[in-house]
Amino acid sequence: MVIIVLTTLSAIGPLATDMYIPAFPDVAAELGTTASRMQLTITAFFLGTASGQVVAGPLSDRMGRRVPLLIGITLCLLASIGCAVAPNVDALLVLRVLQGIGGGFGMVLGRAVLIDMTDGPELFRIMNIMQGVGGVAPIVAPLMGGIILLFGQWREVFVVISVMSLVSLLGVLFLIPESLPVSRRHSGGFRTFLRNCRTLLRRRIFVAYMLVNAFSAFALMAYVSASSFVVQEMLGFTSTEYSVSFAINSMGMMALSLLSARLTRTIHPRKLIRVGLIVVSLASFSLLIGSLFLDTPAWIVLPAFFFTVAPQGMIFGNGGALASDQAREFAGTGSAMLGLGFSFSASIAAPLVGIAGTHSSLPMAITMVVGCLISATFFVLAGRGSGGDTSRLPGAA
Structure with missing residues (x-):
């Protein structure tokens, strides 16, 4: 079960990046915006993901993995719910940045927990599984989005991402222990990161x-x-x-x-x-x-x-x-x-x-x-x- 939780964490970010691309025309029409503004929602997510990764890595080296991981998943969950009810494209842009930050936390800290908890052949085995799912996620995400659109509207895509985030949050709460002991933590802020x-x-x-x-x-x-x-x-x-x-x-x-x-x-x-x-x-x-x-x-x-x-x-x-x-x-x-x-x-x-x-x-x-x-x-x-x-x-x- 721990492997499933960590694998889901590695996949949420890539899935959230591309899953709603097939719905771009529908989103643009409903929110009254342009194709170029819709492309910005992808850029906004990438900016958020990059920021989340930069913050999450050093923060977890200082505080431990569990608390930053819970913060990141909760942020991704709330932002995904916000995207599902976004009233206009400006709100969607802001929420996509926040969603990206939370997704970046999950991607980085899922790997960090794995490195803390495993060694040798087991590390390579689970890393292959996580990277395989994470690597294939952005490729299959548009296909998944297209399937969802057969039965619903674009907002349902973000509902699905919200459900995945909730499952990951529960998985971390009940299955993932703190993997970084206090003796191995590093004090300091951004300078320490650099x-x-x-x-x-x-x-x-x-x-x-x-x-x-x-x-x-x-x-x-x-x-x-x-x-x-x-x-x-x-x-x-x-x-x-x-x-x-x-x-x-x-x-x-x-x-x-x-x-x-x-x-x-x-x-x-x-x-x-x-x-x-x-x-x-x-x-x-x-x-x-x-x-x-x-x-x-x-x-x-x-x-x-x-x-x-x-x-x-x-x-x-x-x-x-x-x-x-x-x-x-x-x-x-x-x-x-x-x-x-x-x-x-x-x-x-x-x-x-x-x-x-x-x-x-x-x-x-x-x-x-x-x-x-x-x-x-x-x-x-x-x-x-x-x-x-x-x-x-x-x-x-």
Whole structure:
């Protein structure tokens, strides 16, 4: 049950980011606003999430995990209820910032609690599960939103997020103990946070694995941002056919996350990351070749999309766990830095893939290849710093 609660915490933020995107036209019509203002509600949530992660990590290193976690989930719950009854777009913007702050608390502190409570193979197993759900959440969120809209209106989307927040709040209250003893807490405010960040930035292995994840997210978000245009407008597929393809890719990522969680009991996580990076890189290069020389055929595009998305399940969880293993003495700050690196990299991928409009897959393919190459480069650098793959898992006794 503890794993379920922590996994739900890691998923609330990503789900709240994108779940109501299918309802944008309905929201704009009801609230009497423009499409650009609706896009600002996504930006507002990202700003809130970034702020929440920056605050939650160091605050929990000082106060412990439980109290900040309860504060963050309660804020997310109340803001989600507020979004469901928002009377105008200005109120929705403010509430989305607050919702993002609460979601950021949950994302960071869920990882921090896990790092406090587990070690060795168990850390890698649960981190794979959490990262798998967290990584697939922003991909399936629009699909979930679309299903909700079949039976209700846009406000019901926020009701669902409110229910998830309430379940998480009850789970933390009754199932999650305080995981950071007083002896391991750090006094100080923002200066302490900055000092801890500087300490972590001097740890080459932590930085390398953080950037492995960040640039894998860069490649993944290129797919998320542009795949609908490629599949529907360039290949001529229907929206239903695209949704099926999207769901298959997402389930592939989830399946490999769960498989990776099982394999880490006997296989070093670096070996799993290596396999994932090789497959993703080959898929991205095949998409680039298809875009440059073959007029983007479906027989290249669809398999390339699957093998770009699914192997991320072998990368995110293991990369996050290997980085977190380097930040145990201030896990909250380390978790915040991981989240910020992931979010920042993902957020800059979206505008890059739209450079050539909606009638070329080349910017998307280039962005994906660049992300894969940079991620692979930092993976190699991390291996040099840690001595490569070993039979002993980090943190194991």
